[in-house]
Amino acid sequence: MRRCNACRNQTIDFDHKDSALSRFLSNRSKIKSRRETRLCAKHQRKLATAIKRARFLALLPYVNR
Numbered sequence: 001m002r003r004c005n006a007c008r009n010q011t012i013d014f015d016h017k018d019s020a021l022s023r024f025l026s027n028r029s030k031i032k033s034r035r036e037t038r039l040c041a042k043h044q045r046k047l048a049t050a051i052k053r054a055r056f057l058a059l060l061p062y063v064n065r
Contacts, residue, residue: 002038003040004038004039004040004043005038005039006039006040006043007040007043012043014043014046014047014049014050015050016050016051016053016054016057016059017054017059018050019059021047021050021051021054021060022060024037024047024051025051025060025064027064028063028064029060029061029062029063029064031047031048031051
């Protein structure tokens with residue numbers, strides 16, 4: 001069984017102020033699936049929450065034009 005990168009490293013913390021969150025977005029600014037990000041369910045939920053907070057604070061776009 002393959003472990004997710006966040007579980008393996010134990011240092012990855014998803015912060016809404018981090019500009020590197022954009023690597024978890026598709027070219028249309030949709031959140032990538034668990035298969036694409038290779039995260040477990042727990043960390044995928046934390047990632048989604050951080051992205052949604054960043055969008056609300058206008059740090060990430062809702063749509064990419």
